[in-house]
Amino acid sequence: MRFAYRSTTQMAKQLSGRMMCGFSLVTEEIMQNILSRLPALAFAYAACVNKRWYKICSQILKRPKLASALSLNPSLHDAVEEVIEQVLSEPIRPHFAIACISKEFNLELTHGLIIKKLGSSIPIITNIASGIIGVDGIADELYEEKWETTTAGPNSQESDTVDRGLVLLVGFLPGLKIGTIPLLRPMQESNTLVDKFVMDILHYTSAVSDSPAPTGIIIFGDKTTDMKPIVSKMDCAMPEETVIVGDASADFIFRNGDNSLNHPHTCYFQAVALVFARDRYKPEGIGEIQFQVTMSKGVMPFGPTLEAASVLQKDSECSWISAKLKGQNGIVAAGEILNDLKQQFRDANKSADIYIGVTKETISTNDSGIWTPGRCLDFYEVRGGGGRYFNVNGVGIQPGDSFLFYQSDSETASSTCDHAFNKLLALKAELKSKNYLHLSNFADKDDKKEVLGGLIFSCYRRGKSFFGDPFVDSYPFCDSFPTAPVAGLFCRGEIGRGPKSLMNEEYEDVNSPRCCLHVYSTIYLVMSYLPPSVEN
Numbered sequence: 001m002r003f004a005y006r007s008t009t010q011m012a013k014q015l016s017g018r019m020m021c022g023f024s025l026v027t028e029e030i031m032q033n034i035l036s037r038l039p040a041l042a043f044a045y046a047a048c049v050n051k052r053w054y055k056i057c058s059q060i061l062k063r064p065k066l067a068s069a070l071s072l073n074p075s076l077h078d079a080v081e082e083v084i085e086q087v088l089s090e091p092i093r094p095h096f097a098i099a100c101i102s103k104e105f106n107l108e109l110t111h112g113l114i115i116k117k118l119g120s121s122i123p124i125i126t127n128i129a130s131g132i133i134g135v136d137g138i139a140d141e142l143y144e145e146k147w148e149t150t151t152a153g154p155n156s157q158e159s160d161t162v163d164r165g166l167v168l169l170v171g172f173l174p175g176l177k178i179g180t181i182p183l184l185r186p187m188q189e190s191n192t193l194v195d196k197f198v199m200d201i202l203h204y205t206s207a208v209s210d211s212p213a214p215t216g217i218i219i220f221g222d223k224t225t226d227m228k229p230i231v232s233k234m235d236c237a238m239p240e241e242t243v244i245v246g247d248a249s250a251d252f253i254f255r256n257g258d259n260s261l262n263h264p265h266t267c268y269f270q271a272v273a274l275v276f277a278r279d280r281y282k283p284e285g286i287g288e289i290q291f292q293v294t295m296s297k298g299v300m301p302f303g304p305t306l307e308a309a310s311v312l313q314k315d316s317e318c319s320w321i322s323a324k325l326k327g328q329n330g331i332v333a334a335g336e337i338l339n340d341l342k343q344q345f346r347d348a349n350k351s352a353d354i355y356i357g358v359t360k361e362t363i364s365t366n367d368s369g370i371w372t373p374g375r376c377l378d379f380y381e382v383r384g385g386g387g388r389y390f391n392v393n394g395v396g397i398q399p400g401d402s403f404l405f406y407q408s409d410s411e412t413a414s415s416t417c418d419h420a421f422n423k424l425l426a427l428k429a430e431l432k433s434k435n436y437l438h439l440s441n442f443a444d445k446d447d448k449k450e451v452l453g454g455l456i457f458s459c460y461r462r463g464k465s466f467f468g469d470p471f472v473d474s475y476p477f478c479d480s481f482p483t484a485p486v487a488g489l490f491c492r493g494e495i496g497r498g499p500k501s502l503m504n505e506e507y508e509d510v511n512s513p514r515c516c517l518h519v520y521s522t523i524y525l526v527m528s529y530l531p532p533s534v535e536n
Contacts, residue, residue: 028056036060040088057091064289064529065092065172066453068485070134070143072165076105077113083168084117086137094118094170096178096257096274098218098455100129100489101166102147103251110166111253118170121257123180123274127220128251130460133474133488134167144474146463146490169455169487171527175286176215177208177279180256183230183271185222193270194230198237201275209277213238216291218274218455218525219246219495220254225270226316228378228396231495231516235376236362240499243291245457245525248493248517287531289452293498294423296476298413298462298520299355299379299406306332307402308358313395319380320389321356326402334385341405352407353461353520354382356392359402359513377513379406408520410466417476420524423502424480431528451481451528456488458522463490473522481526496523 035046035056047057069086073079083099097118101110111126118124131146147163171178181204183197205214217234221227227248234244254272276291305326312320322331338354345352362374380392382405397403431450458473471478477486496503497516 031056032060036091038091040090040092040094043091044093060091061093061172061174062285063531064174064286064452064527066169066485066527067092067171068134068167068169068453068487070132070136070145070165070167070487071138072136072143072145074164076110076164079105079164079166080110080113080117082138083166084114087168087170088117089137092170092172094122095173095176096122096171097124098169098274098487099124099126099166100132100487101126102132102164103128104164105166107251107253111255114168115255120255123178123255123257125180125220125252125254125272125274127247127253127489129247129489129491131458131463131490132165132167133456133458133490134486142471142474142478144463144471144488146460146465167487167489169453169485171452173276173289173527175279175282176289177277178257179204179208179275179277180254181273181275182254182269183273185225185268185270194233197230197271197273198233201234201273202237204275205277208280210280211278213242214275214277215289216243216276216525216527217246218276219244219271220250220252221246221248221271221493221495222269223249223251223492226394226396227271227493227495228394228517230271231497232360232362232376232378235497235514235516236374242497243293243525244495244497244516245293245455245523246495247457247489247491248495249491285532287529290528290530291498292427292502292526292528293496294420294427294476294502294524294526295494295496295518296413296416296420296473296522296524297518298408298410298416298459298466298522299357300409300412301357301404301406303405305402305404308397308399311397311399312389316395317393318383319392319395319397320385321392321397322388323390323403331388333388334390335387338382338385338390352409355379355406355408355519356382356390356403357406357515358397360396360398375511375513377515378517379515379519381519406519408461408466410468413462413520413522414467414472417472417522420522421476421480424476424524424526427502427526427528428480431530451484451526453485453487453527454481455525455527456486456522457494457496457525458488458490459494459518459520460490460492461520462522476522477524477526494518494521494523496521 047054067087069083071079071082099114133144135142181200184193186193306323307326309322309324324331358378360376362376380394383391385391454477462473464470495517
């Protein structure tokens with residue numbers, strides 16, 4: 001394959017050198033066939049030969065495109081070379097890039113190597129993940145690689161047999177403006193910067209687009225930051241059509257596309273949002289890029305509804321909660337309840353993690369811009385308890401908040417993976433129908449490809465060890481769109497927000513609380529393309 005790329009590149013150079021000797025008589029169809037076989041770098045050079053070649057290259061890249069690649073090479077430099085070679089093996093003009101790596105790779109060095117290869121003029125986010133999902137282009141094989149916590153560090157020898165790897169997603173999305181919006185870390189406790197962060201996203205959108213809100217947002221939250229109030233604020237400020245996905249407990253580094261920001265440390269940032277907004281000056285002949293999202297849940301509720309009677313917070317790490325049954329006054333015996341649960345799990349020969357799902361009151365904006373009351377659902381892992389108090393990870397619970405117990409459950413996760421698969425199949429059929437309505441029977445066959453690619457965020461506690469079988473998390477997307485590029489990561493807090501009809505929430509009561517930061521879930525982001533209609 002590499003030989004073919006070199007041969008095609010040499011051919012292009014030879015042809016360009018013979019332009020004055022009659023090569024200009026070669027038909028545009030033959031030229032397009034030759035240039036479309038070039039890797040991205042040679043293609044970029046070819047587009048600069050003359051106006052004719054530039055026009056043909058622009059015709060080849062008239063359609064948005066995603067490219068992804070995975071490498072499990074233990075050498076950082078070799079792994080970066082492999083994924084870069086794969087994503088740039090065909091014509092593409094990168095508009096953004098997301099890389100997810102193992103913690104055994106040096107974050108800053110990896111980020112620098114990717115910038116060196118892709119350039120500093122596009123938004124690039126590099127993140128340390130708990131595992132990666134993708135296709136190794138060399139082996140042409142799908143991998144779900146989840147890494148256990150190890151004692152090795154980024155300075156360990158490259159010959160060590162520790163888990164290493166990375167997955168890279170690169171996108172060319174004409175018709176969208178893409179920018180990074182950071183959330184600064186305050187010097188002292190304050191909600192002002194969170195409000196500014198949300199407003200910065202909306203102001204960026206209004207500056208580049210005629211739409212009031214972004215099409216989609218991919219967000220990475222720092223692992224030391226509680227993302228619940230941040231995601232809740234974003235949910236309240238954005239219309240339901242704005243898709244938000246991401247990793248709530250990341251270790252990231254990013255570069256803005258304007259060369260003005262290159263942050264070697266994340267200690268100054270709570271989060272960074274990659275914002276996708278419809279371009280006000282979209283090029284002629286470009287269709288519409290759409291973001292769709294669905295999910296697989298991995299927890300199920302059980303027990304009666306309780307109400308927080310008192311809450312004691314310890315720093316920002318945990319809370320001690322006394323509770324009572326909804327509508328009653330007596331405080332429940334937390335220690336006895338937890339002991340009973342543990343005994344039930346032992347009797348059933350079952351292991352499960354326990355959470356409480358807390359319902360909180362919010363105020364959100366509707367499609368008309370009117371602020372209306374709403375409710376959100378936040379999950380807190382139960383650490384233990386004794387006497388009258390439950391001990392949970394995190395803060396933000398108030399007396400009077402109601403909550404239910406939830407337990408991790410592989411059967412629930414498996415069945416909702418099937419639901420997600422059916423949602424994506426229905427989406428595929430819908431997109432295919434829309435495309436055929438827009439296109440004539442003689443349209444370019446490339447325009448009839450409905451899905452550009454996808455991005456998967458899966459809980460690090462899922463995977464083969466949770467289901468007993470591999471590839472359960474990736475199958476809903478990969479079986480629905482087997483030829484589409486896909487990249488994914490295992491993370492410790494999955495952000496997923498979109499229309500209820502796609503999020504497996506359409507059957508819930510209209511007043512049910514909305515959850516945007518999930519546990520034990522897998523989030524599937526699908527980027528699709530609707531070509532312009534024949535009339536346009």
